[in-house]
Amino acid sequence: xxxxxxxxxxxxxLTFRTRAIHVxxxxxxxxxxxxxxxxxxxxxxxxxxGQWGEFDYSRSGNPTRSNLQNTLTxxxxxxxSLAFASGMAAIHCVTMLLESGDHxxxxxxxxxxxxxxxxxxxxxxxxxxxxxxxxxxxxxxxxIGERTKLVWAETIGNPRLTIPNLAELADIAHxxxxxxxxxxxxxxxxxxxxxxxxxDIVMHSATKYLGGHSDCLGGTLSxxxxxxxxxxxxxxxxxxxxLDPLSCFLVSRGLKTLDLRIREQSKTSLQLAQWLxxxxxxxxxxxxxxxxxxxxxxxxxxxxxxxGAMVTFELDAGLDETAKVCESTKLFHLxxxxxxxxxxxxxxxxxxxxxxxxxxxxxxxxTDGLIRLSVGLESFADLCDDLDxxxxxx
Ligand SMILES: *Cc1c(COP(=O)(O)O)cnc(C)c1O
Numbered sequence: 407x408x409x410x411x412x413x414x415x416x417x418x419x420l421t422f423r424t425r426a427i428h429v430x431x432x433x434x435x436x437x438x439x440x441x442x443x444x445x446x447x448x449x450x451x452x453x454x455x456g457q458w459g460e461f462d463y464s465r466s467g468n469p470t471r472s473n474l475q476n477t478l479t480x481x482x483x484x485x486x487s488l489a490f491a492s493g494m495a496a497i498h499c500v501t502m503l504l505e506s507g508d509h510x511x512x513x514x515x516x517x518x519x520x521x522x523x524x525x526x527x528x529x530x531x532x533x534x535x536x537x538x539x540x541x542x543x544x545x546x547x548x549x550i551g552e553r554t555k556l557v558w559a560e561t562i563g564n565p566r567l568t569i570p571n572l573a574e575l576a577d578i579a580h581x582x583x584x585x586x587x588x589x590x591x592x593x594x595x596x597x598x599x600x601x602x603x604x605x606d607i608v609m610h611s612a613t614k615y616l617g618g619h620s621d622c623l624g625g626t627l628s629x630x631x632x633x634x635x636x637x638x639x640x641x642x643x644x645x646x647x648x649l650d651p652l653s654c655f656l657v658s659r660g661l662k663t664l665d666l667r668i669r670e671q672s673k674t675s676l677q678l679a680q681w682l683x684x685x686x687x688x689x690x691x692x693x694x695x696x697x698x699x700x701x702x703x704x705x706x707x708x709x710x711x712x713x714g715a716m717v718t719f720e721l722d723a724g725l726d727e728t729a730k731v732c733e734s735t736k737l738f739h740l741x742x743x744x745x746x747x748x749x750x751x752x753x754x755x756x757x758x759x760x761x762x763x764x765x766x767x768x769x770x771x772x773t774d775g776l777i778r779l780s781v782g783l784e785s786f787a788d789l790c791d792d793l794d795x796x797x798x799x800x
Contacts, residue, residue, distance in 0.1 A: 417480055422595075422596060425480045426661050426664055426665060429476060429480040430473040430474060430475070430476035430478075430480070430658065431473065431477065431662075432473075442469075444470050444651050444652060444655045445468055445469040445470045445651055446652075447464065447468075448464045450462050464651075465643060465646055466643050468648075468651055470651040471489050471648065473658055474487075474489050474654040474655075474661075475487040475488060475489055478610075478616075478626055478628055478661070481595040481661070482595045483599050483602050483630070484601050484608070484628035484630050484635075485629065485631065485632050486628070488627045489612070489624060489625070489626050489649035489657070490624065490642065490647050490648065490649055491623065491624070491625065491649055491650070492613065492623045492625045493519070493589075493591065493609070493610065493612070493613060493623075493624070493625035494519050494520075494611075494625065496609050496610070496611075496625030496626055497589070497609060497625070498523060499627065499638055499642055499647070500587050500609065500627065500638070501523065501524070501528050502641045503555075503637060503638070504528070504531075504533050504555050505531075505532075505533075505555075506531055507533075508532075508553055508554075508555040508556070509533070509536070509554045510524060510528070510533060510536070510556045510557075511535070511536050511549045511554055511558070511584075512535055512536070512538075512558040512559070513537065513538070513539075513559045513560055513568075513570070514538060514540075514769075515540065515560065515563025515564060515565070515566045515567075515568045515770065516537065516563070516564065517560065517564050517589060517611075518564075518754075518758050521537075537766070537770070539568075540559040540563065540568065540575065541568050541570055541571075541701055543571065543575070546579075547582075550578070550582050550584060554582070554584050555584060555585060556585050556587065557585070558586075558587050558588070559586070559587075559588045559589070560588060560589040560590075560592065561590045561592060562709075562714050562716065563592075564592060564758070565754040565758060565759060565772060565778045567692045567693060567694055567699070567716060567717075568700075569694055569705045569709075570588075571704055571708075572598075572600050572604070572605055573603045573604055577604065580604070585606050585634075586605055586606050587605065587607035587609060588605050588608055588609070589609045589610075589611075590608045590609065590610055591609075591611045591614050591615070591745070592614075592745075593714060594610075594664060595608075596664050596665040596712075597668060597710050597711065597713075598708055598709050601628065606629060606631065606634060607627055607629050607634070608628045609625065610626045611624075612625055612660075613745070614743065614745025615660075615664060615715075616661055616664060617653075617656055617657045617660040617745075617746075618660040618664065618667055619656075620743065620746040620747075620748065622653040622656040623653065624653050624654075625649070667783065668712060670783060671715035672712030672713055672714055672715055674715070674785075674789065675695070675714065675717050675779075676695040677786045677790075678779070678781060678790060678793070679693035680696070681790055685794075685797065687797050688720070688797070691720075692717075692718040692719065692720075693713065693717050694713040694714065695712075715745070715781045716778065717778075717781060718754075718776060718777070718778045719776075720773060722775060723775045724774050724775070727775075728755075728777060729753055729756065731777065731797055731799065732753050732796075734795065735751050735793065735796040736795075737788055737792040738750060738751035738789070738792060738793070738796075742757050743780070744778075745780060746780070746782060748782045748783075748784070749779065749780060750779070750780040750782075751777060751778070751779055751780075751796075752777070753778075755767060755772055758778065759772050
């Protein structure tokens with residue numbers, strides 16, 4: 407549940423980095439512990455029959471989950487947040503706002519799991535989806551019809567790292583009476599806060615940058631409207647995919663260093679992207695920080711002080727040859743997921759985006775030669791040597 411503190415105004419005056427450490431991490435009143443205890447209790451003693459305290463049952467509310475949600479609400483400039491068992495559970499909760507016959511307009515540069523949820527699970531409930539290029543306002547406006555109830559985009563698309571104009575999309579959706587949500591997993595609230603651009607719902611896979619250490623799963627939603635928060639809370643409580651207290655603690659701990667991590671990782675990513683761009687065997691680099699990126703100017707406006715730590719590049723090579731490069735790195739682990747301190751490498755066509763239909767992969771530029779990097783906190787020199795050796799082995 408969302409528990410606005412009396413100190414909300416004082417908190418709002420603090421900078422992002424300070425709030426990430428202090429909001430939701432208040433000193434424990436009982437012991438003075440500077441790190442709040444992890445509350446594992448599944449149920450809470452009530453003051454009387456039919457009388458409810460602040461907490462009653464952990465699916466409905468848990469103090470450790472509340473702490474995480476309060477930190478995130480502050481970081482995303484919302485009125486409330488909800489923590490889920492995974493990023494997919496968070497997106498699923500949003501889709502449960504919809505009914506049979508409703509239509510969704512989603513980005514064509516979309517996380518593979520979101521593609522699968524919309525096409526394979528929501529379709530069973532009579533909800534259909536149209537994928538469009540979110541960097542084209544005209545394409546989005548044209549795709550919205552009478553039945554459209556939700557627009558779903560990503561602040562930095564996946565795997566091609568496209569950048570939509572959030573304020574423009576919010577205007578288009580609201581003008582047509584449609585709710586708009588964005589997946590801010592790649593962007594992080596340190597670089598972009600979609601609610602400040604008029605977006606209704608911001609979602610994270612907390613498994614990635616928020617947690618930041620590849621050691622827990624989680625998902626979150628944050629919203630700027632109390633009525634919408636109440637509807638989402640109702641669905642979450644009724645369906646039950648809440649985040650467990652231990653994982654809440656791990657995400658809370660991760661958030662304390664989010665700002666530092668993403669800025670440092672962004673810096674290394676820009677260096678790697680520039681180095682890749684000059685590499686004779688690399689045919690294309692997609693990184694929002696490069697001038698060659700189609701939305702570079704918009705990325706500069708939208709992302710605050712860094713361009714994120716995902717780098718996608720293309721080899722002029724087939725599926726097998728590209729796979730071989732991905733298998734040849736030593737520091738970059740060959741793995742899906744992203745956003746942690748250790749660098750990862752993967753081939754979207756066979757890994758993160760394998761759940762796309764082959765025709766959609768071809769249509770949306772997810773080529774056989776595409777490689778996606780999640781750049782961690784290792785040094786640029788070591789990462790660069792590692793990639794150089796792997797690319798030479800092709
Ligand atoms: C990983 C990811 C998800 C799904 O989150 P899980 O925690 O794996 O369920 C959704 N969106 C993006 C952009 C992701 O990277």
